[in-house]
Amino acid sequence: MAKLKLDLHDIYNKGYRIDEELNRIIREAIDKKIRMVEIIPGKGSGQLKKRVLRFLNRADIRKLYHRYDIDNKNFGRLFVYFKKEIRG
Numbered sequence: 001m002a003k004l005k006l007d008l009h010d011i012y013n014k015g016y017r018i019d020e021e022l023n024r025i026i027r028e029a030i031d032k033k034i035r036m037v038e039i040i041p042g043k044g045s046g047q048l049k050k051r052v053l054r055f056l057n058r059a060d061i062r063k064l065y066h067r068y069d070i071d072n073k074n075f076g077r078l079f080v081y082f083k084k085e086i087r088g
Helices: 015-032 047-056
Strands: 003-007 036-040 067-070 078-081
Touching: 003 015, 015 036, 015 047, 047 078
Parallel strands: 003 036
Antiparallel strands: 036 078, 067 078
């Protein structure tokens, strides 16, 4: 299964860039019909992960993907899954 990966370690303290990159990776997955996106906010204090989850739970974003899972073996990463037929 093809997937995209977004590592947020380098931009953890640049709020505007975080949203830009999250929007970009979601749009790229839709455009390329990718079924899964791996997002790595890292472990840290958990604030970046909370920000990513808030982004994913926004109504305008939520309608673009099927579901997300938090990796149960690595707290610092999560997976966003898209349906076969993506419309956005």
